[in-house]
Amino acid sequence: MSLSLSFILRKIINIAAICGGSYLAILFASFAIRRTLIITSRFEKKQDLNRRLKTVAPLLQSLAKYVIGFFAVILVLRQLGVDAAAILAGAGVVGIAIGFGAQTLVKDILTGVFLLIEDSISVGDIVQIGDLTGTVEDIGLRVTRIRPFSGALVIIPNGEITRIANFNRGFTRAIVEVGIAYEEDVDRAIQVLQNIASQYREANPSKILEEPTIHRIARLDSSAVILRVILKVAPKEHWGVERDLLYLIKKTFDEEKIEIPYQKHVVFMKDLR
Structure with missing residues (x-):
């Protein structure tokens, strides 16, 4: 009984340590992402730096949070006696199936990645996409959110963005x-x-x-x-x-x-x- 209780307490302590370490890792990753963006953009104008922080930092922070959270869940499941290797193998099979069946989703994500890498648009820019003109409120890997003058929030899948007129660049x-x-x-x-x-x-x-x-x-x-x-x-x-x-x-x-x-x-x- 004493051995069983000590075993349970050790598992609880390990799980608490994993959760606490994951939380600290997320905080450190968020800080590191912002500092890296600031250092790499130190020669840019303050306006360009703020634009980059508003656009790229939230996306990278969310990505880091999901990655750290995924591995934290795997470690917690291992503490509970669940075979993590089987879960990872199953996730790989499901991922392949989704990849074949969700080509539109993959196109949206790839377009979103290139939008961010090429710095085509940023949060706060006034852009024209097709017949829609408005202010960019959020750029995600899958969708971009634009608010036109009417006030309605328009959500556009990134894969549908083929031509952008940006009124915030140059003149x-x-x-x-x-x-x-x-x-x-x-x-x-x-x-x-x-x-x-x-x-x-x-x-x-x-x-x-x-x-x-x-x-x-x-x-x-x-x-x-x-x-x-x-x-x-x-x-x-x-x-x-x-x-x-x-x-x-x-x-x-x-x-x-x-x-x-x-x-x-x-x-x-x-x-x-």
Whole structure:
């Protein structure tokens, strides 16, 4: 009886030691992952470092947690007298069967790995995937979560991501087109647009990276001469810049008496009496 009790106590102590050691190993792995990312990214900008930590660190920490947890379970089962070799062999057979039957899952995971390795997108980036534009909230090995302007969280399997437009890398361009009537002086309208764009750049030096460009006549429509303004702007700023310019152009054109044509409908009332 005494031997049996001491045997049980030894097993309990071993299991507690395995659980405690696994917990400490997970904490150490999480710390080591963050420190490694910080050291390897010490020459990058602080913004890039924060982006990398938000994107890669949670994934690697989760992976480390699952790996350590798996081996901890195997060690606990061995303490309970369960044949761990048989479990591993069975897991290998099941893994092969899943590999043959879940090719889509394997494709999702491989695509997710390459997305992270190539640093194509990161958490917090504004991207366009297909016809969906939104902010990346999470990148996993199997799925990527994006929240568009509507607020709904969209979950995309990584295997379906074939083309990405990332608005957070390098620069973007704000492109604004405005139509004027054929009767208006084109040179005068171009000069007004140039003044608007230059003044806006002076007022927002952090947003506008280069001198604005006026493309003069972009095209001739049926009822308007289309002028185009292009500004090279900081990442993800082009939407706000375009809205600001449209407001300033409308306001200035009204003050300068430059006509912006629009569709008009003429209704003739016929006296049926």
